[in-house]
Amino acid sequence: MRAKLVVGNWKMNGDLASNARRLDALAAGWKAKPGRELAVCVPFPYLAQARERLQGSAVAWGAQDVSEHAAGAHTGEVAAAMVAEFGSRYAIVGHSERRQAHRESDALVAAKARAALAAGLVPVVCVGETLAERDAGRIEEVVGAQVDAAIAGLGEAVARCVVAYEPVWAIGTGRTATPEQAQEVHALLRARLKRAGAGDVALLYGGSVKAANAAALFGMADVDGGLVGGASLDADEFMAIGAA
Numbered sequence: 001m002r003a004k005l006v007v008g009n010w011k012m013n014g015d016l017a018s019n020a021r022r023l024d025a026l027a028a029g030w031k032a033k034p035g036r037e038l039a040v041c042v043p044f045p046y047l048a049q050a051r052e053r054l055q056g057s058a059v060a061w062g063a064q065d066v067s068e069h070a071a072g073a074h075t076g077e078v079a080a081a082m083v084a085e086f087g088s089r090y091a092i093v094g095h096s097e098r099r100q101a102h103r104e105s106d107a108l109v110a111a112k113a114r115a116a117l118a119a120g121l122v123p124v125v126c127v128g129e130t131l132a133e134r135d136a137g138r139i140e141e142v143v144g145a146q147v148d149a150a151i152a153g154l155g156e157a158v159a160r161c162v163v164a165y166e167p168v169w170a171i172g173t174g175r176t177a178t179p180e181q182a183q184e185v186h187a188l189l190r191a192r193l194k195r196a197g198a199g200d201v202a203l204l205y206g207g208s209v210k211a212a213n214a215a216a217l218f219g220m221a222d223v224d225g226g227l228v229g230g231a232s233l234d235a236d237e238f239m240a241i242g243a244a
C-alpha cells in the first residue's frame with residue numbers, strides 16, 4: 001500500500017515569530033506514524049528556521065520552487081543544492097501560481113524537477129486545469145500534457161517525484177473538487193505514469209483541502225494525500241489533515 005503524504009505550501013506567508021509558533025506546534029504535535037508523512041514548504045528565507053525548529057521531529061520541510069540552473073549568473077534564483085543544504089526533503093515545482101504569474105512552461109517545470117532530483121530533493125510536480133479548460137472538456141488534454149512533459153523530461157527518474165493534481169479553480173477559492181472528480185483525474189495520471197514505469201508515484205490532491213474534506217478525498221483509490229495551501233497555516237488544522 002502506498003504511504004500517505006500531506007505537504008503544506010505556506011506560499012508567501014509568515015514571519016519569524018509566527019513561523020516559530022507554527023513550527024514548534026508541528027514539531028511537538030505530530031507523532032511519527034507508519035505510512036504517514038507530513039511536510040511543510042516554506043519561503044526560502046525561512047528554510048534555516050524550519051531546519052532549526054523541525055530537525056529531530058517527524059515533520060519534513062522544503063521549498064516552493066527551485067531554479068532549473070545549478071549555479072551562476074541567475075540573479076534572484078535559488079539553486080536546488082542550496083535548498084538541500086538546509087536539510088530539505090521536498091521542492092514544489094510548477095505550482096499554478098508560478099505557471100501563471102511567471103509563465104513557467106511544462107518544459108521549464110520538468111527542468112526544475114530534474115534540478116531538484118539532482119540535488120537529492122523530491123520534486124512535487126504540480127499539474128491542473130483551469131475552469132475554462134474543464135468547462136471545455138479539456139482536462140485530460142491539459143493535465144495529460146503536463147504530466148507527459150514531466151515524463152519526457154525526466155525519463156525513469158519520474159518515479160522519484162511526487163505529482164500533485166491541483167485544479168486551478170480549486171486553489172484558494174474554497175471550492176474543492178469532489179472526491180470523485182479528484183479520483184477521475186488521479187486515475188488518468190496514474191495510468192500515464194504507470195506506462196512510464198512510475199505507477200507507484202505518490203499522487204496528491206490540492207485545492208481547498210481542509211480537515212473537514214480531507215478524509216473523503218484521501219479515501220479515494222488513487223489519492224495518496226494532499227498539497228495544502230491556506231489550511232497549512234493553522235498547525236492544528238494541518239495536523240488534522242495529516243491524520244485524515
Ligand code: PEP
Nearest residue numbers: 171172206207208229230
Ligand atoms: C496550494 O497553494 O497548493 C493550494 C492547494 O492552496 P489552497 O489549499 O489554499 O487551495
